[in-house]
Amino acid sequence: MRPEVHLALVHHPVLNKEGRIVTTAVTNLDIHDNARSARTFGLASYHVVTPLGAQIELVGRILRHWREGFGARRVPTRVEAMNLVRVSRDLDEVVREVKAGREARPIMVATCARKRSGTTAFKEMRDRMAREPGPYVLLFGTGYGLSDEVLKAADALLEPIGDPSDWNHLSVRGAVAIVLDRLLGERG
Amino acid sequence: MRPEVHLALVHHPVLNKEGRIVTTAVTNLDIHDNARSARTFGLASYHVVTPLGAQIELVGRILRHWREGFGARRVPTRVEAMNLVRVSRDLDEVVREVKAGREARPIMVATCARKRSGTTAFKEMRDRMAREPGPYVLLFGTGYGLSDEVLKAADALLEPIGDPSDWNHLSVRGAVAIVLDRLLGERG
Numbered sequence: 061m062r063p064e065v066h067l068a069l070v071h072h073p074v075l076n077k078e079g080r081i082v083t084t085a086v087t088n089l090d091i092h093d094n095a096r097s098a099r100t101f102g103l104a105s106y107h108v109v110t111p112l113g114a115q116i117e118l119v120g121r122i123l124r125h126w127r128e129g130f131g132a133r134r135v136p137t138r139v140e141a142m143n144l145v146r147v148s149r150d151l152d153e154v155v156r157e158v159k160a161g162r163e164a165r166p167i168m169v170a171t172c173a174r175k176r177s178g179t180t181a182f183k184e185m186r187d188r189m190a191r192e193p194g195p196y197v198l199l200f201g202t203g204y205g206l207s208d209e210v211l212k213a214a215d216a217l218l219e220p221i222g223d224p225s226d227w228n229h230l231s232v233r234g235a236v237a238i239v240l241d242r243l244l245g246e247r248g
Numbered sequence: 249m250r251p252e253v254h255l256a257l258v259h260h261p262v263l264n265k266e267g268r269i270v271t272t273a274v275t276n277l278d279i280h281d282n283a284r285s286a287r288t289f290g291l292a293s294y295h296v297v298t299p300l301g302a303q304i305e306l307v308g309r310i311l312r313h314w315r316e317g318f319g320a321r322r323v324p325t326r327v328e329a330m331n332l333v334r335v336s337r338d339l340d341e342v343v344r345e346v347k348a349g350r351e352a353r354p355i356m357v358a359t360c361a362r363k364r365s366g367t368t369a370f371k372e373m374r375d376r377m378a379r380e381p382g383p384y385v386l387l388f389g390t391g392y393g394l395s396d397e398v399l400k401a402a403d404a405l406l407e408p409i410g411d412p413s414d415w416n417h418l419s420v421r422g423a424v425a426i427v428l429d430r431l432l433g434e435r436g
């Protein structure tokens with residue numbers, strides 16, 4: 061059984077270096093790299109979450125270029141990845157879009173690079189996904205990570221990748237790729 | 249035991265969309281993302297391989313900015329990752345630098361997104377790395393992948409990530425992150 065898994069890349073509310081809540085800028089490469097990872101691992105959608113109107117418009121322009129414009133003609137394989145991308149104003153909108161009129165609320169699974177209590181091991185979440193069809197939403201923060209408010213509201217918080225007492229500054233693109241592989245990749 | 253593992257991102261000889269051998273341009277984000285993945289998984293070095301003088305100079309300028317310049321002051325954690333980066337003109341230079349006067353030639357491990365015969369399973373290479381200290385060099389191609397010449401000269405070729413008969417267009421940054429995690433990441 062393949063679970064229904066969605067990805068959300070959050071630009072607000074996230075932390076800056078000083079631990080204050082900010083809104084980060086959307087970057088073109090986050091859209092591409094995460095869409096390609098999402099397509100590789102069979103995700104149902106990838107939500108770029110930002111409340112800023114100008115950023116929402118920017119994402120729309122990028123998507124048109126790669127779905128229908130010159131980008132689509134130059135790199136046809138990219139279309140399938142870009143077709144997974146949605147733009148959402150906040151996490152409530154992500155939940156509504158993922159529910160799509162269905163009864164059950166999606167299972168929100170947050171990620172964090174820091175050591176925190178009560179985290180779920182990757183193997184545990186992988187086993188759950190093999191058992192329960194979802195839908196699941198995997199939440200990733202840009203900047204210095206998801207705000208406490210988002211982490212606390214989530215149904216589960218995945219353990220960090222690597223050793224957080226050593227050096228935990230993986231790119232969000234690398235973290236998305238590894239988390240999808242750990243939860244959904246083939247195991248040889 | 250922790251094996252000695254190096255990473256090489258090859259810009260020549262690699263394939264373009266038509267299967268011809270080309271030299272691709274170095275990109276700033278490849279340097280950053282792969283350096284951060286390399287540092288996370290305890291790699292010994294990350295070689296950006298390009299024969300082009302102007303590109304070698306460009307990488308040098310980027311490295312100075314992030315090791316000693318304004319970048320290093322703004323994002324101090326990035327220094328440790330950027331300190332792993334080397335620039336090499338070709339794979340022979342990578343081999344010489346990795347050997348560093350030692351007797352044994354490094355074990356060259358290539359990667360490819362396409363299905364090919366004679367590939368090594370991730371688990372097999374992971375077990376070998378747990379047994380033999382190396383040094384190993386993991387080879388990744390930019391563009392449309394490493395040339396046949398590089399694949400044939402390698403000591404091993406890793407199996408592709410995901411299902412190559414489905415959709416195999418992961419970003420090289422995502423592929424590097426996943427391969428390092430599969431070979432060297434903690435297994436829960």
